[in-house]
Amino acid sequence: MTATPQVLKIRRPDDWHIHLRDDHMLSTVLPFTSEVFGRAIVMPNLTPPVTTVADAIAYRDRIMAALPAGHNFTPLLTCYLTDSLDPEEIARGFGQGVFTAAKLYPANATTNSQHGVSDVKKIYPVLERMQKIGMPLLIHGEVTHNHVDIFDREARFIDEVMDPVRRQFPELKIVFEHITTKEAAQYVLSGNQYLGATITPQHLMFNRNHMLVGGVRPHLFCLPVLKRNIHQEALREVIASGADRFFLGTDSAPHTKGRKESSCGCAGCFNAPLALSAYATVFEELNALQHFEAFCSLNGPRFYGLPLNKDFIELSRIPVTQPEEIVLGHESIVPFLAGQTLAWKVTSY
Ligand SMILES: NC(=O)N[C@@H](CC(=O)O)C(=O)O
Ligand SMILES: [Zn+2]
Ligand SMILES: [Zn+2]
Incomplete structure (x- = not known):
């Protein structure tokens, strides 16, 4: 029997899916990520969205200006795809190292996606170009038709959009973002080196019962919405197996407390604080700490296709409690797992 570890030393992690927002929200949420993570793929769904190289450079500058002294963090910017985006702009941004990837939001699928793509065929010229230059496509994978039940929207997306796109562009690198279903896990597993997926802490720790039984818990509401337990189990199994095209993407998506605890609450979990502790908890529960790093x-x-971070961090078996709220001016944000205590604390970074 192996002794229970007391310290987990891992190469510095990156967050491959995050919303850092802007203005005072940006300066409040950024330090939780930048103190631990080396890099993060920063989502472009601002208002207005990041759709040009100039927008991305300006946003990157705002992120760097908000970075606390001593944090060694690199934001990796993404371009928000619209029906009318010029392939030249995308290619120029990628070539200049401003855009690391481009993000496909089906129009009206999620927060600030109203300028998203109405029909994926409209952006085929962009995808063609991205395939050619080796630029990754990141996808919020849900169909948006009114007649498709919200719990079925991810699985339907695989057949209706993801698979046709992959057949049309077999060498386009695609990340299926924040997967939530066994169908998506299996689809990515059965894919090749051009297909990867991110998985969030909330989809590994919870299912829709946690959100809905005994009262609605708005702070667990995110998109794609939590699914039934068999899907949670499938996601847990896939990370426990050590499958190597699945990686950390928190989808940390802060909204103020008022906008979450509302008659029409926003989707998104603010999980940047204690994100790594949450993932470590899951890997330990699964007896899979050997695949954590x-x-x-x-x-x-x-x-x-980016270099690994060079330095290391440590988590120690020390209880750490999530605050109930994080102050944001005269408002607040309620973090994921508010008030709860986790067993793994990041102790060296
Ligand atoms: N995940 C969410 O529930 N919300 C995200 C958008 C997204 O990633 O779909 C947000 O920007 O708030
Ligand atoms: Zn999304
Ligand atoms: Zn997101």
Whole structure:
């Protein structure tokens, strides 16, 4: 029998899917990520969205200006795809190292996606170009038709959009973002080196019962919505197996407390504080700590074709409690797992 570890030393992790927002929200949420993570793929769904190289450079500058002294963090910017985006703009941004990837939001699928793509065929010229230059496509994979039940939208997306796109562009690198279903897990597993996926802490720790039984818990509401337990189990199984095209993407998506606890609450979990502790908890529950480092720090950069981070961090078996709220001016944000205590604390970074 192996002794229970007291310290987990891993190569510095990256977060391959995050929303950092802007203005005072940006300066409040950024330090939780930048103190631990080396890099993060920053989502472009601002208002207005990041759709040009100039927008991305300006946003990157705002992120760097908000970075606390001593944090060694690199934001990796993404371009928000619209029906009318010029392939030249995408290619120029990628060539200049401003855009690391481009993000496909089906129009009206999620927060700030109203400018998203109405029909994926409209962006085929962009995808053609991205395939050619080796630029990754990141996808929020849900169909948006009114007649498709919200719990079925991800699985339907695989047949209606994801698979046709992959057949049309077999060498386009695609990340199926924040997967939530066994169908998506199996689909990615059965794919090749051009297909990867991110998985969030909330989809590994919870299913829709946790959100809905005994009262609605708005702070667990995110998109794609939590599914039934068999899907949670499938996601847990896939990371426990050590499958190497699945990697850490928190989808940390802060909204103010008022906008979450509302008659029409926003989707998104603010999980940046204690994100790594949450993932470590899951890997330990699964007896899969041997795959923890790869999920956090190796699989992502390998998929993207980026170097691994050079330094290391440590988590120790020390209880750490999530605050109930994080102050944001005269408002607040309620973090994921508010008030709860986790067993693994990041102690050296
Ligand atoms: N995940 C969410 O529930 N919300 C994200 C958008 C997204 O990633 O779909 C947000 O920007 O708030
Ligand atoms: Zn999304
Ligand atoms: Zn997201």
